[in-house]
Amino acid sequence: MLSPFPMPSTALLAPAIRRFQQNPILTPGQVRPSRPDMVVECLLNPGAFRYQGRVGLLMRVAERPVQEQGWVSTPLLDPTAEGGARILRIRRDDPELSILNEDARGFDYMGRSYLTTLSHLRLAWSDDGIHFTSDDAPTLVGEGLHEAFGIEDCRVEWMDDRYWLTYTAVSEFGVACGLITTRDWKSFLRHGLILPPHNKDVGLFPEKVGGRHWILHRPSGVGPGGNFIWVAESLDMLHWGGHACIATTRPGMWDSERIGAGAAPIKTERGWLAIYHGADLQGRYCLGALLLDLEDPRRVLARSVEPLMEPTEDYERNGFFGNVVFTNGHVLDGDRLILYYGAADSVICGAELSINEILATL
Numbered sequence: 257m258l259s260p261f262p263m264p265s266t267a268l269l270a271p272a273i274r275r276f277q278q279n280p281i282l283t284p285g286q287v288r289p290s291r292p293d294m295v296v297e298c299l300l301n302p303g304a305f306r307y308q309g310r311v312g313l314l315m316r317v318a319e320r321p322v323q324e325q326g327w328v329s330t331p332l333l334d335p336t337a338e339g340g341a342r343i344l345r346i347r348r349d350d351p352e353l354s355i356l357n358e359d360a361r362g363f364d365y366m367g368r369s370y371l372t373t374l375s376h377l378r379l380a381w382s383d384d385g386i387h388f389t390s391d392d393a394p395t396l397v398g399e400g401l402h403e404a405f406g407i408e409d410c411r412v413e414w415m416d417d418r419y420w421l422t423y424t425a426v427s428e429f430g431v432a433c434g435l436i437t438t439r440d441w442k443s444f445l446r447h448g449l450i451l452p453p454h455n456k457d458v459g460l461f462p463e464k465v466g467g468r469h470w471i472l473h474r475p476s477g478v479g480p481g482g483n484f485i486w487v488a489e490s491l492d493m494l495h496w497g498g499h500a501c502i503a504t505t506r507p508g509m510w511d512s513e514r515i516g517a518g519a520a521p522i523k524t525e526r527g528w529l530a531i532y533h534g535a536d537l538q539g540r541y542c543l544g545a546l547l548l549d550l551e552d553p554r555r556v557l558a559r560s561v562e563p564l565m566e567p568t569e570d571y572e573r574n575g576f577f578g579n580v581v582f583t584n585g586h587v588l589d590g591d592r593l594i595l596y597y598g599a600a601d602s603v604i605c606g607a608e609l610s611i612n613e614i615l616a617t618l
């Protein structure tokens with residue numbers, strides 16, 4: 257039987273990755289904490305866009321209280337608490353606490369899963385796309401029960417006279433996808449959750465295909481299946497159907513454990529070029545590409561055999577969660593793909609790639 261997930265022909269050339277000399281371009285120390293009792297641990301995974309001649313990044317700012325010896329403490333949003341958040345503080349030797357594989361990103365306590373940091377989204381602006389100045393205050397923070405553990409990894413896309421923001425909403429109920437729109441980066445319209453748990457990594461196609469909107473998304477669950485990339489379609493951007501799995505993890509390869517879409521797929525003559533992240537069983541995150549049919553995004557025409565980009569630099573290998581390059585934001589300038597990415601879940605970096613060079617590998 258013909259596989260629904262075609263393996264591409266062998267890779268041709270590796271594209272040149274021109275990392276910014278200024279990397280990392282934004283670090284936690286450049287951002288003011290949202291509260292005096294918090295520290296910014298990680299500045300990562302920004303959405304990227306152009307607005308009024310400038311490049312904007314909608315960064316993920318991950319905070320927590322200063323950690324004390326022998327304790328784990330993490331903030332949880334709670335509108336009834338002073339400052340809008342309460343601190344969950346647990347002794348490290350509490351038998352109910354379990355930190356799987358010493359993963360810095362989360363822990364289990366009394367049978368429930370928590371994150372070690374609380375994330376909000378904050379804008380930073382630049383005239384040259386390299387030197388950014390962060391806003392002093394959060395732009396968007398989690399709201400309501402379904403965002404009590406924060407909001408993360410926002411993709412930003414301009415379409416139909418507004419920006420569409422798709423982000424990860426985390427709470428005790430799971431990890432879901434939310435939608436916000438804005439025209440001016442001052443007032444925001446919250447549309448709530450568009451996909452329920454467990455789902456994340458929503459990359460919105462920048463235009464309609466066949467009269468419908470399309471997204472890439474990444475549902476996952478228990479039992480059969482895995483962390484795979486799916487597509488869905490919609491008439492109104494709020495209600496999504498026609499779901500189809502288009503790419504699975506590949507045993508033994510760099511994307512064997514999980515995959516998820518980056519920012520909006522890029523329209524090229526050969527198809528929709530979607531940059532995605534793939535992690536292996538060691539939790540090493542690389543970037544690769546999918547090429548999707550222009551008329552039917554369910555059809556995968558090609559897929560990277562080798563990663564396009566791997567964590568090789570010191571700032572990509574060492575940090576809060578090392579060996580990670582993760583992107584959910586880029587801006588385009590002709591053939592230039594200017595990729596903004598989180599490195600080691602700690603800092604924000606930039607790199608430039610040629611779209612034609614990427615296509616030549618597919």
Ligand code: MAN
Pocket residue numbers: 301361408409541577580582598601
């Ligand atoms: C997950 C998400 C991302 C994060 C990577 C690497 O995919 O939580 O936000 O950057 O893991 O830790």
